[in-house]
Amino acid sequence: MKYDRSAEAAPKRIGDHALRVEDRRFLSGKGRYTDDVVFPNQLYAAFVRSQHAHAEIKAIDTTEALRMPGVRGVFTGADLKADGVGAIPCIWEITCKDGSKMIEPDRYPLAISKVRHVGDAIAVVVADSEQTARLASRCVEVELEPLRAVVTVGDALAPGAPVVHEGTATNLCFDWSIGDHDKTERAFSSARHIVQLDLVNSRIIAHPMEPRAVNAQYHPAGSEFEIYTSSQNPHLVRMLLCHSVLHVPENKMRVVAPDVGGGFGVKCYVYPEEAVIPWLSRKMRSPVKWTADRSETFLSDAHARDHETHAELALDDDGRVLGLRVSTKANLGAYLSTWGPCIPTYLYAPMLSGQYQIPVIYAEVKGVFSNTLPVDAYRGAGRPEANYVVERLMDVAAAHLRMDRIELRKRNLISRNQMPYLTATGMTYDTGDFALCLTRALSAIDYDGFEQRRADARANGKLRGIGLSCYIEACGLSPSRLSGKIGSRIALYESGQVRLNPDGTATVFTGAHSHGQGHETAFAQIVSDMLCLPFEDIEVVHGDTARIAFGLGTYGSRSAAVGGSALAVSSRKVLEKGKHIAAHMLETTVDKVAFKDGIFSSSTTNKSFSIKEIARSAYIPHNFPLDNFEPGLDELSFYDPLNFTFPNGTQIAEVEIDPETGACEVCRFIAVDDFGVIINPMIVEGQVHGGLAQGIGQALLEHCRYDEETGQLLTGTFMDYCMPRASDLPSFEVSYHEQCPCTHNPLGVKGCGEAGTIGGTTTIMSAVVDSLKEFGVTHIDMPATPEKVWSTIRRSKDSPFQGQQR
């Protein structure tokens, strides 16, 4: 369906396939990303990074670098510290199960005295050109005395392990739990069946295609910073830099996140470079820019996932789940990244109930420091890990009970008429019809016909498997009161401002940030819908602290549910004020004014005014009763959500494995989702496709690997880190239902950005294991690379291919 752009067309509304307004600039080369910005007198920075995972800094000699033509300066952590530059804060504090607080070591923008991971920034060079800065950075001589490194959580927690942060006894950052330990123990002690599983959620890297970049200039006249940064969260960057790092007033810093080439979570933190570059611009009295190349993003972007988990499910003879017990060790890396400790705790364990009625749950999580890049959020952030645990357990339990996987799930699903449903981990699911998505997905893939397809594939020498994930996620982060109670140091509402201009066009300001999600289109649809203004007359502004009241950025599938809701509330306020203006102009009272199809009218008169006429009048209020209301038509709201939203659905896929090579082909992938109300189906489907690709990428291709002895990153380029390409993926069959809109926000939306990664990885791993079940395989760890699958087949005692290993 194409969007009709003709002026005569009725205003387009929520639910339309509106084509994106942002495409025009991206398809003509007119996008403006951070690295595209060049200021007059632009200088360039390059970082000197550690080549050791763990070492003491003995000496830094900058002489040779400083001697190079074009080099303007070389600075170290000592220079920043002497200038009062503070550590980069973490915004979430975890309280351990014994009541103590997590260990929170300082993370200075440039390392001081010690480096703790390969890539840790030690010094920065400023030069006239990017090339000179890079060349000179290689001439800074850093004397490092290597220390023993720890990479895995197991090694980091082993007795006698070297500690990443001096002054701490161990590498344990926190030991946290959720749920009722004693009740869970009792449920397990009386259960007829207990199934257990050890699993790994592998370390991966988000890799948006635009490498991070920062360009800052300092205006001495007003003591003002102007910072361009490739960020999902410009107001947070400003808040943390001003408050904790550079100690400047927030009204003296403008942060702009212009066009941003993808984020997926990895750009919603404050990074060391975002502190160093503005500081340099003030120091040098000249604009300074830094742009990572891809190799540098591997060494400086936060990494993701990296869990080791032991999980147990207690069941009765009928397959009813009696309890869940989970113990996870989460690798936090060398420092606490901005959101780091929140991801493997509050974004993970509360979702372990999945779509199921589980009477008791107890989960404990140990957060562990290691000599690796900091680990933080990546699309899904904690919820894919939870989904993987509970769904793998359901598969394993079904095999143990010799029950069909679908039947076991159906017996335990929370039904629609149990909503709202309080889980054993304290989440209140407001709405959802899990069985509906499951039924539709089974029908779409012809589940009943699968065994025939498996047999056909086997006849062709292929191993075919089917796998699924019934997923649910907590999105729309998040109610401020609750967030504060569980350790957040910031709030998570969103701002939205709707300004009607005198000519009747609207400018809409959102604190959410679009880096591919199409907010300029979808948010215009929301306001178009509510104010009955033509879609083309609405401009959406985002990503600039100088233009937007405040914001908390885009991540956690929160933009529509929280940012969109703020715009809905502001639109209502605009209409409310419009009614006052209309009442005056119609010579009636406010309660007699109605707004319909863009027209304010009253039953008391046959006069009426369009919203555009009202807007014009609002700015020329010559005869208004100004003691009753002010001129202008410009409304701002801060929307604080009442609960999380709970997108959910079923994803189901079939794969075929070639036993000769171990290669796995994804033959079909079906997603049936419940995102509540859909604002733009085209954009929503695009979000699902992208998420699925990343989910499948983790299952089959992507893996961030370190040498476990030295802490060297082995996958440091796209030649070693396998990004999904078009030929690795199928076309996706995506559908949704809108029968269960979110009950607590004004739009009924739930969020769609992360669904694909939350269920995608699990679905493929389930299918891979199913394809190998004839060999007695019940579980393999991701990624299911050809080598791993091939070896698994050959190791299996039931395998006809046994013993052919070379």
Next chain:
Amino acid sequence: MSEKICVSMRVNGEPICRDVSHEMLLAEFIRNELRLTGLHVGCDTSQCGACTILMDGDAVKSCTIFAPLADGTSITTIEGVAETPAGRAVVTAFHECHGLQCGFCTPGFVLSVVELVTKTSSIDETEARQAVEGNICRCTGYHNIVRAIMQAQSELAGA
């Protein structure tokens, strides 16, 4: 620094003549010297294809050659791609099929696809997926890019 070499080429139809260092990559030349910032650089190992341009009609990763080697050629970047029927068809198809999200890989993808639909006809979806494996997109999952390729192909076949 290093010796400069005079290079001339046509870029989006405009004659260009500049002195450049012999080690300057074509990608850097287009982006930094000509300020055609629609050309993006997404990696440093010639894996991602974001910097793909058309050189005499061939899709080329502009990070793989030095600027002086492009002397005498005719270059098309995203800024000039819509000047040809094939370019227009591909740009329109990407827009109508939602074949882009963040826009960063898009210029390279569009130019790869322009070459593809210009040099081939009636390829199927599987072939299309293989044909663009030199370009990485992290946003779209490729689903809508493949649809865009199919739409552009049939548009051009019908033209």
